[in-house]
Amino acid sequence: MTTTTTIRRHRRVRPGRVVATVIGIAFALVWIFPVYWMVNTAFKPPYEVTTPTPQFWPHVFTLRNFHAAIFQSHFFGDLRNSIIVVFGTLIISVIFGIFASAALSRFKFRGRRTILVFILGVQMLPGTALLIPTFLVFNQLGLIGSYLGLILAYVASVLPFSIWVMRGFFLAIPYELEEAAMIDGASSWQILFRVLFPLVTPGVISTSIFAFVFAWNDYLTAYTFMKTQTMYTLPVWLASFSTPTTGTDYGGQMAASVIFSIPVVVFFLIIQRNLVSGMSAGAVKG
Known part of the structure; x- marks a missing residue:
């Protein structure tokens, strides 16, 4: 009986924890959305990029923006x-x-x-x-x-x-x-x-x-x-990609931004493992 009561107490969800989780998810979405929109725009054709109605998913995927950015x-x-x-x-x-x-x-x-x-x-x-x-x-x-x-x-x-x-x-x-x-x-x-x-x-x-x-x-x-x-x-x-004479190539600029961000992400992922191992090696045991 005591064991069952203990399990129920552990299963009981605290309202404060739920609120904190919701707030954390909201902040995460706010931070992630610009990155998502950058990647989303990079794969859109020009007419979908400049449409008045926001499109949260490309109807037509294209690599034209990446090709134009790389071979610029x-x-x-x-x-x-x-x-x-x-x-x-x-x-x-x-x-x-x-x-x-x-x-x-x-x-x-x-x-x-x-x-x-x-x-x-x-x-x-x-x-x-x-x-x-x-x-x-x-x-x-x-x-x-x-x-x-x-x-x-x-x-x-x-x-x-x-x-x-x-x-x-x-x-x-x-x-x-x-x-x-x-x-x-x-x-x-x-x-x-x-x-x-x-x-x-x-x-x-x-x-x-x-x-x-x-x-x-x-x-x-x-x-x-x-x-x-x-x-x-x-x-x-x-x-x-943004000049006063030609304006801004939003698709090309977003594709270039994705390319520009990849080395930073890769460098961090490679060095993160060494960071964790270094912290473990640096621990002084008493």
Whole structure:
């Protein structure tokens, strides 16, 4: 009798939980609908895209928009430029972020708090406020219109965030692990790469995702720093579907947006598994 009563209590649905579930589903639909509408429009012919009555499902599926987007001029060149810039930003920001965050968290030296305050202050500044000063400095150095200039501009925005995030992971590591490694005869480099680095893997992956998405999605810096069409990245290519003279090709722009979103989704799905495994490997057992 007691067991039956317990089962009934567990089966009883709480009104608060139902309300929370409904609200969660409503928010999920609000966030998912723009993505659905983008994919839906990408497969529509032009006359269905511009119809006054919204069509939530294409009556005629077509790949014309994808064909027009892929074989548009400069697509493959802009794709190459984006890959070079994104992975250059990713590698530099992660490497420098690891060393800087390790130094700021494990060593005590004069001016450390000043550097941390400066890093935090840079994060608070909007990117557009730094765009013109950065452009003027890079122009004097002859870096405008080059891969290196755009990569360094992205690194300047990504690196403070990377240092701040990874520093928190380093601070969470007990000093006893380093002391045990020193007793075993490990050098400073061995402690960094064999003891500390595996434990901060989730932080490295988190900053990698941020660096990838930031460099992949940025339009304003790429358009400002690159002088010629051959050096533009994919966000500039995506904006080319809407011009004052020809108007907006909604079908082509939505197809281009789907293509543009695929690498980010694939990168996140690939690195998500490493993020989970890194968090498991970084757990310190008592």
